[in-house]
Amino acid sequence: MNALQQYIDLYDESREVIEDQSPELLNALRPAAREQLATARLPRKGSEDYEATDLEAVFAHDYGVNVNRLPFDADPAETFHCDVPNMSTCLYYTSNDAFHSSATAERNIGQVVVEPFSMAAVDYPELMSAYYGKLAKMSDPTVALNTLLVQDGLFIYVPDGVVAERPIQLVNIFNAALDMMVQRRLLIIVGKNASIKLLACDHSQSADYHYLSNQVIEIVAMQGSTLDYYDMEESTPKTSRVSSIYVNQHEDSNVLIDGITLTNGFTRNNYHVEVNGEHAETHLLGMTIASGEQHVDSHTFISHNAPRCHSNEMFKYVLNDNAVGAFAGKILVKPNCPRVEAYQGNRNLCGAPTAKMYTKPQLEIYTDDVMCSHGSAVGQLDEEALFYMRTRGIGIDEARRLLMQAFVADVIDGVRLDALKDRLHYLVEKRFAGTLSNCAGCMASCKNS
Amino acid sequence: MKESEKPEKGNQIIEEAAQAEYKYGFVTDIETEVIPKGLDEDVVRRISALKGEPEWLLEFRLKAYRHWLTLKAPTWGHVHVPEIDYQAISYYAAPRQKAANDKKEIDPELKKTFDKLGIPLEEQLRLSGMAVDAVMDSVSVKTTYRERLAELGVIFCSISEAVKDYPDLVRKYLGKVVPYTDNFYAALNSAVFSDGSFVYIPKGVRCPMELSTYFRINAAQTGQFERTLIVADDDAYVSYLEGCTAPMRDENQLHAAIVEIVVEDRAEVKYSTVQNWYPGDKDGKGGIYNLVTKRGLCRGDHSKLSWTQVETGSAITWKYPSCVLKGDHSVGEFYSVALTNNWQEADTGTKMIHLGKHSTSTIVSKGISAGHSQNSYRGMVKIAPKATGCRNFTQCDSLLLSDTSGAHTFPVIEVGNDTSVVEHEATTSKINEDQIFYCNQRGISTEDAVGLIVNGYAKEVMAKLPMEFAVEAQKLLSVSLEGAVG
Numbered sequence: 001m002n003a004l005q006q007y008i009d010l011y012d013e014s015r016e017v018i019e020d021q022s023p024e025l026l027n028a029l030r031p032a033a034r035e036q037l038a039t040a041r042l043p044r045k046g047s048e049d050y051e052a053t054d055l056e057a058v059f060a061h062d063y064g065v066n067v068n069r070l071p072f073d074a075d076p077a078e079t080f081h082c083d084v085p086n087m088s089t090c091l092y093y094t095s096n097d098a099f100h101s102s103a104t105a106e107r108n109i110g111q112v113v114v115e116p117f118s119m120a121a122v123d124y125p126e127l128m129s130a131y132y133g134k135l136a137k138m139s140d141p142t143v144a145l146n147t148l149l150v151q152d153g154l155f156i157y158v159p160d161g162v163v164a165e166r167p168i169q170l171v172n173i174f175n176a177a178l179d180m181m182v183q184r185r186l187l188i189i190v191g192k193n194a195s196i197k198l199l200a201c202d203h204s205q206s207a208d209y210h211y212l213s214n215q216v217i218e219i220v221a222m223q224g225s226t227l228d229y230y231d232m233e234e235s236t237p238k239t240s241r242v243s244s245i246y247v248n249q250h251e252d253s254n255v256l257i258d259g260i261t262l263t264n265g266f267t268r269n270n271y272h273v274e275v276n277g278e279h280a281e282t283h284l285l286g287m288t289i290a291s292g293e294q295h296v297d298s299h300t301f302i303s304h305n306a307p308r309c310h311s312n313e314m315f316k317y318v319l320n321d322n323a324v325g326a327f328a329g330k331i332l333v334k335p336n337c338p339r340v341e342a343y344q345g346n347r348n349l350c351g352a353p354t355a356k357m358y359t360k361p362q363l364e365i366y367t368d369d370v371m372c373s374h375g376s377a378v379g380q381l382d383e384e385a386l387f388y389m390r391t392r393g394i395g396i397d398e399a400r401r402l403l404m405q406a407f408v409a410d411v412i413d414g415v416r417l418d419a420l421k422d423r424l425h426y427l428v429e430k431r432f433a434g435t436l437s438n439c440a441g442c443m444a445s446c447k448n449s
Numbered sequence: 450m451k452e453s454e455k456p457e458k459g460n461q462i463i464e465e466a467a468q469a470e471y472k473y474g475f476v477t478d479i480e481t482e483v484i485p486k487g488l489d490e491d492v493v494r495r496i497s498a499l500k501g502e503p504e505w506l507l508e509f510r511l512k513a514y515r516h517w518l519t520l521k522a523p524t525w526g527h528v529h530v531p532e533i534d535y536q537a538i539s540y541y542a543a544p545r546q547k548a549a550n551d552k553k554e555i556d557p558e559l560k561k562t563f564d565k566l567g568i569p570l571e572e573q574l575r576l577s578g579m580a581v582d583a584v585m586d587s588v589s590v591k592t593t594y595r596e597r598l599a600e601l602g603v604i605f606c607s608i609s610e611a612v613k614d615y616p617d618l619v620r621k622y623l624g625k626v627v628p629y630t631d632n633f634y635a636a637l638n639s640a641v642f643s644d645g646s647f648v649y650i651p652k653g654v655r656c657p658m659e660l661s662t663y664f665r666i667n668a669a670q671t672g673q674f675e676r677t678l679i680v681a682d683d684d685a686y687v688s689y690l691e692g693c694t695a696p697m698r699d700e701n702q703l704h705a706a707i708v709e710i711v712v713e714d715r716a717e718v719k720y721s722t723v724q725n726w727y728p729g730d731k732d733g734k735g736g737i738y739n740l741v742t743k744r745g746l747c748r749g750d751h752s753k754l755s756w757t758q759v760e761t762g763s764a765i766t767w768k769y770p771s772c773v774l775k776g777d778h779s780v781g782e783f784y785s786v787a788l789t790n791n792w793q794e795a796d797t798g799t800k801m802i803h804l805g806k807h808s809t810s811t812i813v814s815k816g817i818s819a820g821h822s823q824n825s826y827r828g829m830v831k832i833a834p835k836a837t838g839c840r841n842f843t844q845c846d847s848l849l850l851s852d853t854s855g856a857h858t859f860p861v862i863e864v865g866n867d868t869s870v871v872e873h874e875a876t877t878s879k880i881n882e883d884q885i886f887y888c889n890q891r892g893i894s895t896e897d898a899v900g901l902i903v904n905g906y907a908k909e910v911m912a913k914l915p916m917e918f919a920v921e922a923q924k925l926l927s928v929s930l931e932g933a934v935g
Contacts, residue, residue, distance in 0.1 A: 048525070051861065335853070350867040353834070359862040361873065364527075368849035368879040376862060379870040 003059040004141060008037055011148055014067045021069055022151045023121035029133045033147040040141040052326040052358040053268055053297045055142065058240050063181035063212050066096060069151060089169035089199065090114070092154070096174060097182040099154055112164045112196065113157040117185070120155035127157060132187055135218040135246035137272070142242045146183045146216045153185030156198070160191035160222070167197040167228075167417060172213070174239065175205040184215035190225040190253075197228040197417055202264075207236040217245045221253035223277065228416050231269075233261045237292060240266040251277025251306070258285040258415060260424070261296050262431050271300040275309045286315035287411040289431050290323035297326035304333045304340045313344040316411050318404055319355035328360040331372055338369035346376040349407060351400075381407075401432045471727055473694035477561075481668045483542045488535050490514060493640050496541050500609050500643075503616060506623075513629035513639030520633045527825040527857055528765045528794040530738060531701075538703060540641045542668035582607060582646045582662045584675060594658065603687075604649040605660050608676055611647035618649055622680055626709040626746045626773070634705040634767075635742045638674045642707065645675035650685035650716070659915055664693040666726070666737065672703040679709070681716035683749065688719040690918055693726055693762070699735045701764060706741040714749030714776070719757070721914050722770075723922050726762035733792025733821075736764025743770035744800075747779035747808075755782040756799065757913045759922040764793060769827065771800035774808035774836075781810040784910040788926060789822030789854070798828035798845075798860075803869070807838040814845035815907050818854035825857040830873070834865035841870070847877040848906060850899070 011018065011034065019027045045054035092114060093100040099116040113124070121128050136143045158164060172184065190196055204211050221227050233241065241264065249255055259269050273282050288296045302311050317325040331342045348357045361374040381403045389399035405428060412428065415421040484495060493514050497507040522530065582593075582605065598605050604615060611619050629639035646662040666673050681687055693704075704726065712718050720743075729736025739762070745754040756770040772781030783799040801810040810830065818824040826845045847856030858875045880902055888898030904911075904923060911919050 051863070338852070348864075350864060350869075353837075353867050355867060356834075357862075357864045359873075360860065361875070362857070362859045363847075363875060363877055364855070364857040365847070365849065365877045366855040368852045368854065370849075371878050373874070373876040374858070375875070376860070376873040377871065378862060378864040379872075380867060 003042055003056050004037055004040065004145065006062070007059075007065070007145055007149065008034070010065060010067065017067055018149065018151060023117055025121050025125075025128055025132055026117065026150060029147050033138060033144040036138050036144040037141060037148060040144060042141050049299060049328055051328070051360065052324055052356070053295070055242065055268065058212065058242070058266055061179065061210055061212070063210065064176075064178050065149065065181055069098065071098065089167045092168065092170045094154065094170065094172045094184060096176055096180065097152065097184055099152060111159070111162050112168065113155065113159075114168060115155055117153045117155055117187075120157075124155070124157060127189060128155065128187070131189060131218060131220055133218075135220070135248050135274075136216050136244065137246070140244060140270070142214055143216050143244055146185060146214050150183040150185045153187065156186065156188045156196075158190045158194040158196045158225075160194060162191065162194045164196040167199055170198065170200045172200060172202045173205060174203070174211040174213070174235070176209065176211070177206065179210040181212040181214065184213055186215070186217040188217065188219045188227070188229075190219075190221050190227045192222045193224040194222070195226040197230075199230045199417070199420065200232065202233045202235050202239075202241065204235040204239045207238060210238045210240070211235070212240045213242070215241070215243045217243070219245065219247045219255070221247065221249045221255050223250045224252045225250075226254045228256045229258070230415065230417070230420060231257070231259045233259075233264050233267060235264045237265045237294070239264060242268045244270040245272065247271075247273040247282075249273065249275045249277060249280045249282065252279050253277065254281045256283040256285070256414070256416060258287075258411070259298065260286075261288045261290065261294075262427060264294055264296065266295045267297065269298045271298070273300075273302045273311075275302065275304050275311065276306055278306050278308045280306070280309045282309070282311040283414065284311075284313040284315075285411050285414045286327075287408050288315075288317045288325060289408070289428065290317070290325060291320040292323065293321070294323045296324075298328075300329040302331050302342065304331070304337050304342065307337045308339045309337075310340070311342045314411055314414070315346045316408050317348040317357060318351065318408065319349065319357060320351040322352075322354045324356045324358075326358040327376075328362070329374070330362040330364060331374065333365045333367050333370050333372065335366040337367045340367065340370045340372070342370070342372045344374035346374075347407070348378045349404065350378060350380065351404075401429075404432055405429060473725065474727060477544075477667050479544045479667070481542050481544050483539050483668055483671060486537055486539045486670065488538070488540060488641070492540055496641055496643070499541060500612070502612055505620060506612060509624065509629070510640050513636050514641075516630055517633070517636035517640055520636055522633050526767050526796040527823060527827070527859070528767055528796045530740070530765055530767070533703060533738070535637075537670070538672045539668075539670055540672060540674070541643060542671040544667065582660075584644050584646075584662060584664045598656070598658075601654050601657065602651040603654060603656055604647065606647055608645045608647045608678060611678075615647075615649070618680070619647065619678065622678055622709065622711055624709075626711060626744050627707050627742050631742060634740045635707055638676060638705050638707045638742070642674045642676035645677040645706070646679075647677075648679040648687060648689060650681045650687045652682045653684045655685070656687040659688050659690055661690040661692070664691070666702055666704065669698060670700065670702075672705065675706045677706070677708040679718060679720070680711045681713060681718050683714040683716060685713070685716045686718075688915060689721070690915060691720070691722045693724055698727070701736055701738055703738050704741070704763075706743075708741070708743040708770070710745035710754060712745060712747045712749060712752040712754050712779075715751045716749060717753040717755075718745065719755045720745070720770070721918055722758040722760075723918055723925065724758065724760045724762050724766070725925060728762045728793050729764040729791065731791050733764070736793070737762065738765045739763035740765070740767045743768065744773065745771070745781075746773045747776050747781060747805075749779070750776040750805070751778045752776050753780040753782075755784075755913070757784045757910065758786070758797075759910070759914070759925065760785065760787040760795060760797060761925050763795070766793075766795040766797055768797045769799055771802070772810065773802045773804065774810065775804045777805040777807055779805050779808045781808070783810075783812045783814070784913045785814045786817070786907045786910045786922075786926070787815070787824055788817045789819070789824045791820040791822060793820075793822045795823070796825040796827055798826045800829040801831070801841060803830075803832045803836040803839040803841070806836055808836060809840040810842075812841070812843040812845070813909055815910055816845070816847040816856055817850065817903060817906070818847070818856050819850040821851075821853045823855045823857070825859060826875075827859040829861040829863075830871055831863045832865050832869045832871065837866055837868045839869035841872065843871075843873040845875045846906070847875070848903065849877065849879045
């Protein structure tokens with residue numbers, strides 16, 4: 001079986017339609033992707049780096065692909081309203097894979113550029129051609145597939161020295177009344193000494209259909225820049241996501257990526273960070289709360305290619321019911337990169353006999369003068385702490401909830417956006433209490449209006 | 450210290466370290482019977498015939514050989530095993546003993562060899578010593594203390610003799626822990642294995658002395674494929690040691706062994722290795738490819754298996770002594786010090802497979818890399834869904850002594866239930882400059898300070914070795930490290 005074949009065939013059939021509707025820049029990379037896919041196979045469960053995850057099975061489902069880019073429903077910006085307290089973000093929407101901006105987005109005009117590839121190819125052709133498809137590795141079949149079929153994407157550019165006042169919020173929504181796969185693509189360029197905070201939320205409007213989002217995000221952080229990327233997933237059990245984030249960091253840059261999964265079906269997150277400048281800082285955080293049949297697999301790779309850089313990773317999983325969690329992280333320190341400090345932590349709670357956790361922390365070090373460590377633990381809540389709380393009159397369920405909240409608290413505290421931090425504490429509390437509705441996490445609060 | 454000064458100093462010290470002699474590199478001039486190079490079914494039949502084996506064993510070998518033909522050499526290790534021409538190796542080499550008609554006498558030349566290596570083959574000289582099985586190339590030369598052990602019912606002999614004298618026991622256990630289908634090198638070994646030790650400790654017997662096997666490669670252009678099988682019946686205890694050396698040669702030699710251990714109810718086996726095969730010269734020329742499969746099955750409840758290894762030799766080491774913890778409350782332990790220098794590559798670690806309830810395992814791995822070497826820890830801790838209440842603790846530390854060496858860790862953890870606890874910690878760093886400075890202040894030279902710190906670093910593992918081995922291992926560590934200050 002080769003699940004990729006159906007998409008390759010689709011491309012071969014509708015090549016002209018796809019290319020007509022896309023900027024030339026995107027079309028230029030398609031032949032290479034097509035060639036790569038001719039021999040590529042999606043990894044099966046048990047293959048290297050996919051110990052718990054079967055991508056072949058995920059892509060094998062017969063998804064619809066909106067090749068003709070037919071519009072769905074009304075413009076979401078008209079029906080969705082952002083009224084989250086204390087979060088005056090600049091709001092943008094991706095409905096399936098079509099981009100919409102909202103009224104609040106106007107506030108950033110003149111500073112931060114947020115526009116679809118179709119416009120960016122005209123406005124910033126040099127930047128687009130310099131960076132599009134340059135970081136993402138086509139050797140990953142999901143990246144090649146994205147490159148083959150993607151018709152548009154979102155271009156975010158913060159010019160040199162610009163400090164974005166408001167965070168940018170991007171709400172990705174699936175709203176199709178059929179099973180559907182979309183290719184989402186982001187290119188983020190943060191100029192010298194520029195700074196931006198970004199929040200992406202993934203939602204599915206219907207729990208009845210199978211959705212698959214295959215997304216590729218390329219991030220370039222120039223000298224002295226700061227980027228926060230928060231990625232929150234609150235989708236449905238039938239929604240699958242394969243997300244690959246590629247980061248290129250220059251000297252003195254500071255990048256924080258925080259992946260939060262509260263509800264989902266299947267998720268595979270790939271983080272690939274190349275640290276190319278001295279004194280660069282990288283923070284990768286991850287928090288997963290999974291129950292039912294949820295499946296969350298995170299894979300990180302940080303390559304330290306320059307001396308004196310610093311990286312820090314912390315991933316926490318709370319697994320209940322039949323949930324499956326997987327974490328694999330690799331820290332690479334190349335030769336002649338002294339004084340690198342790299343830490344990696346993975347802590348997991350298995351709360352049910354049928355929950356499964358796979359973890360593979362790895363170090364690959366080729367320079368002696370470094371401080372690198374990783375730690376990984378799988379366990380349960382502390383019985384003594386539970387007992388203590390019960391002697392104080394706190395019921396067992398409540399005590400468990402409190403301890404689980406405390407367990408993930410340090411990942412939430414790593415968030416460098418106060419309003420989001422508070423909101424996350426609240427959402428996690430609701431998630432553990434089982435009262436989190438499908439839309440509660442979305443700061444767009446779409447259905448409330 | 451200025452950054453710019455560092456590489457020069459490092460190079461000078463590495464050079465000094467490289468000059469440390471490999472003192473077991475001599476060749477014994479003894480007549481050796483070597484079968485022609487190459488491998489096919491006839492060679493397998495010939496080895497079997499030379500050893501006078503029964504039909505079932507030949508069948509086992511042939512099945513393994515046919516399976517081997519379908520396999521490809523694994524490439525996932527963090528080592529660079531060049532393409533090995535399996536037709537350019539001779540699969541059987543036996544030193545021809547002059548006094549072959551009298552089994553009690555051993556060839557003086559052979560005795561001299563083992564004396565030179567410090568292995569006591571004459572029982573009267575070392576009354577307090579341990580029982581030794583000495584293996585040169587493909588055959589066991591002599592096993593000491595057999596009679597005394599036999600009084601207790603302990604069987605300790607070479608595997609070829611065991612096949613003749615205790616065929617039922619061997620047949621019952623051979624290939625049960627490491628089947629010939631296990632991996633490429635295990636299949637090869639199962640097809641052409643030569644000698645090794647066989648140990649059987651009967652019910653309730655505590656073996657009164659350390660059992661030891663000493664492996665020596667002597668003949669050129671041969672491979673050594675030894676096979677060891679240890680069985681500890683209910684309530685038995687044995688401590689088993691293994692040592693190995695080889696001559697210095699320019700070409701690489703292959704060593705692909707299998708060790709199988711079965712531990713029954715409440716029994717305990719302690720397996721210690723000091724691996725000192727020839728590591729190659731300072732330019733990475735020559736040396737042994739040490740590609741072995743070692744696995745123990747803790748079959749009984751409350752059984753215990755403990756692996757301790759000190760790895761200082763071999764050009765390439767690819768070895769994962771593992772425990773399958775099948776019995777409830779069974780215990781698996783793995784303590785390892787792996788030191789690589791010059792161009793050595795080591796990829797070693799363990800697998801702890803928890804199948805029994807309340808089984809526990811401990812892994813302590815200390816890697817030290819100097820020169821241009823690459824040192825990896827690769828391990829797996831797997832807890833089956835039904836293995837409730839299990840506990841594992843893993844610690845793997847790496848020490849880097851030069852900026853051209855590499856240290857890597859690749860652990861895999863799979864937990865299938867909610868009552869087990871697994872912990873893993875790993876750190877990588879160089880020797881703390883403050884500690885060296887402190888020693889210097891007190892008049893200890895930098896070189897001695899490094900020796901002290903490294904020995905202290907490895908002490909946790911060394912403490913697990915039997916006394917005599919610990920002394921040897923400690924010496925070995927300081928010789929291998931001589932001058933290696935980063």
